[in-house]
Amino acid sequence: MGSQPWCVVGLDNGGTTNNATVLDASGRFLVDGMVESPSAVREGPEAALTALGATFARVLELTGVDRSTVLGVGLDTPGPASADGVLSAKGATNFVNPAWAGFDIRTALEDLIGLPVVYSNDANAAAVYAHHVHFGADALDRSSVSAIIGTGLGGGVVEAGRVITGGNGMAGELGHIRLPLDGVLEPDQPIPVCNCGRAGDVESIASLTAIGRGLLPYWLTRFPAHPLAAEPVQEAAKLLRSYAERDDPLALAVFEQQAKALGRLFTIAADFTDPHAYFVGGGVVEARPSFRDWLLSRVRDHTELREEQAATAIFSLVPDLDMAGARGSAIAARDSLRAADLPPVTP
Numbered sequence: 001m002g003s004q005p006w007c008v009v010g011l012d013n014g015g016t017t018n019n020a021t022v023l024d025a026s027g028r029f030l031v032d033g034m035v036e037s038p039s040a041v042r043e044g045p046e047a048a049l050t051a052l053g054a055t056f057a058r059v060l061e062l063t064g065v066d067r068s069t070v071l072g073v074g075l076d077t078p079g080p081a082s083a084d085g086v087l088s089a090k091g092a093t094n095f096v097n098p099a100w101a102g103f104d105i106r107t108a109l110e111d112l113i114g115l116p117v118v119y120s121n122d123a124n125a126a127a128v129y130a131h132h133v134h135f136g137a138d139a140l141d142r143s144s145v146s147a148i149i150g151t152g153l154g155g156g157v158v159e160a161g162r163v164i165t166g167g168n169g170m171a172g173e174l175g176h177i178r179l180p181l182d183g184v185l186e187p188d189q190p191i192p193v194c195n196c197g198r199a200g201d202v203e204s205i206a207s208l209t210a211i212g213r214g215l216l217p218y219w220l221t222r223f224p225a226h227p228l229a230a231e232p233v234q235e236a237a238k239l240l241r242s243y244a245e246r247d248d249p250l251a252l253a254v255f256e257q258q259a260k261a262l263g264r265l266f267t268i269a270a271d272f273t274d275p276h277a278y279f280v281g282g283g284v285v286e287a288r289p290s291f292r293d294w295l296l297s298r299v300r301d302h303t304e305l306r307e308e309q310a311a312t313a314i315f316s317l318v319p320d321l322d323m324a325g326a327r328g329s330a331i332a333a334r335d336s337l338r339a340a341d342l343p344p345v346t347p
């Protein structure tokens, strides 16, 4: 491309909406807020690809970017999927239409728009974004681990600025690592089982699903007069954060358990990749700062680091929750398509 201006587009494909951004050659995002449009994912691949094509065209129009300057596209979707963007044959949470099983969404989008498409799963994209925003000019010399608490527990392991995908695209599936549970669960608390079938993995404790399925029902036996006992448990699970923001003892007990689980996970990470930074993301990022900071400090307290590690380890939040997918997949695409001479990203 020589000195010609160039950019990459980031497309975040969600269960109900797409979001988009453009990252230019100077490391600047040309979109400040959200560029949202319906994703049509429930209608199946054909409708969803048409919707992605429309989102792509719309973000170019909004930013005034000439299509001929677009090097390629970063695409992220919820997993599970292969490193090349082939959705799991067993189905994925957001892709309930049976036509999605084993669908190669990366190649299909590439064929549709005629540009290279680089695929990331949504947690990996958020991990890449958190890493680059935090480290800026030093991003390519740093490592990090991200845990993103949502319906499940997503993760991403970043080394030298690039996410580790592994041989089958399954690296960084941090939610399904089994934890030593002594000191995490109460003595009379049943061992929770994850959707994946494993007992006592990270997601079986540190996810919204875990709260509704096991943690909240257990803690309600300790606080039987709690107002949430009167709500359907899935509703109560969603309301729990608002109670924690008001220092409700039941809610804090549940989130303390989640902090313990994340601390155990990060303790494993410390021995595995010894990262410079540990990032926590998900809905908690949008919580009231006092609760958000409390949770992060509890995670830190429950992470056992060696003295040298403790002196320098960074614990921080994944920023800009809603935009992290589109922005992170744009960075991943840029770094894949143009590996050399990259300026730092300006958040």
Ligand SMILES: [Zn+2]
Binding pocket: 175, 176, 177, 194, 195, 196, 197, 198, 201, 203, 204
């Ligand atoms: Zn699991």
